[in-house]
Amino acid sequence: MRHLLTLFDLTTDELKSILATACHLKGELRAGLRPPILDRYTLALLFEKPSLRTRVSFETGMTQLGGNSLFLGEDVGWGKRESPSDFTNVLGQFVDAVACRAKSHDRVEQLASFNAMPVINSLTDLSHPCQAIADVLTIQEAFGSLEGRHLVFVGDGNNVSRSLALACAMLGLRFTLACPEGYELDDEWLGRIKERYPDANLRQVTNPKEAVKEADAIYTDVWTSMGQEAESKIRRKAFADYQLNEELMASAPSTARVLHCLPAVRGEEITDDVIDGPQSDVINQAGNRMHAQKALLVFLLRPEWIQENVTTK
Numbered sequence: 001m002r003h004l005l006t007l008f009d010l011t012t013d014e015l016k017s018i019l020a021t022a023c024h025l026k027g028e029l030r031a032g033l034r035p036p037i038l039d040r041y042t043l044a045l046l047f048e049k050p051s052l053r054t055r056v057s058f059e060t061g062m063t064q065l066g067g068n069s070l071f072l073g074e075d076v077g078w079g080k081r082e083s084p085s086d087f088t089n090v091l092g093q094f095v096d097a098v099a100c101r102a103k104s105h106d107r108v109e110q111l112a113s114f115n116a117m118p119v120i121n122s123l124t125d126l127s128h129p130c131q132a133i134a135d136v137l138t139i140q141e142a143f144g145s146l147e148g149r150h151l152v153f154v155g156d157g158n159n160v161s162r163s164l165a166l167a168c169a170m171l172g173l174r175f176t177l178a179c180p181e182g183y184e185l186d187d188e189w190l191g192r193i194k195e196r197y198p199d200a201n202l203r204q205v206t207n208p209k210e211a212v213k214e215a216d217a218i219y220t221d222v223w224t225s226m227g228q229e230a231e232s233k234i235r236r237k238a239f240a241d242y243q244l245n246e247e248l249m250a251s252a253p254s255t256a257r258v259l260h261c262l263p264a265v266r267g268e269e270i271t272d273d274v275i276d277g278p279q280s281d282v283i284n285q286a287g288n289r290m291h292a293q294k295a296l297l298v299f300l301l302r303p304e305w306i307q308e309n310v311t312t313k
Contacts, residue, residue: 004118004119004120004121004129004296005119005129006121006127006129006163007133007170010170013312015171017310018292018296019133019137019140019292019295020310020311020312021299021310022133022288023137023141024310025291025295026288034065034066035066036066037302038062038066038067038297038302039065039067040067041062041066041097042067042094042096043058043067043070043096043097043297044070044072044091044094044099044117045069045072046076046091046098046101046102047073047101048074048102048103049101051122051123052262053286054099054130054289055071056290057290058099058293061290061293061297064294067096079107084111088110091116091117092117096117097117097297097301098111098117098119099293100122101122101123101124102121102124103125104124104125105121105124105126105127107124118301120296120297125159125225127159127163130289130292130296131163132160133167133292133293134285134288134289134291135164135167135259135261136164136173138257138259138288139151139173139216139257141284141288142257148172148174149173149216149217150173150174150175150176151164151168151173151219152176152215152217153175153178153220153221154211154219154242154248155178155219155221155222155242155269156179156223156225157179157184157185157186161177161219162185162186164219165185165202168201168202169193169196169197169202173201174203175203176202176215178204178205178206178208179206180206180241180242181206182238183238185204209248212252212256213251213252213253214253215256216253216255217259218244218249218252218257218259219260219261220269220270221269222265222268223235223239223242224236236268239269243270244260245271245274246271246274249277249279254279257279257280258275258277258279258280259282260282260285262282264282
């Protein structure tokens with residue numbers, strides 16, 4: 001049984017296979033084809049946090065694959081009304097996989113520990129692997145290839161930037177985080193990346209204008225994530241010079257693409273003229289969540305279909 005709690009759970013070849021499958025399925029959808037690869041499969045969506053893109057993309061993706069999804073909110077009593085083992089093992093009797101959006105990464109690790117069904121991390125405080133897969137898919141579409149590309153993240157060393165740094169290490173992209181002192185990627189995460197991928201090209205700098213000079217993609221995210229609301233005033237002050245605006249874009253190549261995982265606080269981490277501008281791939285990036293997650297579901301539940309139908313080289 002396979003789980004996806006972080007991208008460390010995949011090999012580079014497996015990640016490339018998922019990307020190739022996402023491209024294949026996206027192409028088929030554009031051609032009006034919706035092969036029922038997961039006919040009569042059921043995905044549970046176990047969410048402790050609110051969601052737009054994650055919930056709708058998983059639910060719609062399962063429908064397009066011929067399957068079904070169930071949304072499970074706080075009313076199901078996960079870890080409250082029933083013990084974690086009873087809850088998880090019973091759920092595993094009913095569904096084929098679960099996508100979990102949890103407040104703490106420990107929660108998805110606990111779910112996976114029972115091996116009752118494949119567990120997908122659809123967001124935790126540590127990692128957001130589904131988002132990162134969609135992001136590199138978007139960069140690949142923008143440039144035709146990921147080889148030699150440079151992704152610059154302007155903002156916090158949070159769950160999204162952690163996952164992107166790892167994805168870049170796996171796929172051979174350069175990754176630069178431009179952030180204020182004290183908001184860098186943690187040493188433990190960087191150490192794990194370097195141990196697995198010693199040739200990874202990862203940098204952390206404090207000067208955003210310097211960081212974006214050779215960027216192919218410039219990415220930002222909210223300065224205050226869910227659960228950090230008490231830090232909002234401090235964070236707005238710390239990140240004041242890290243706004244993705246026309247002035248910062250003027251330091252980047254004219255070919256650079258703009259990315260944001262949404263929701264955005266317009267006028268804070270990014271301005272309207274940039275997120276809505278001609279260099280923005282933000283809407284396509286959001287749409288790619290569904291295609292990436294469809295590919296991930298097929299990879300976990302029907303890997304033989306990929307071997308038979310998708311060219312991954």
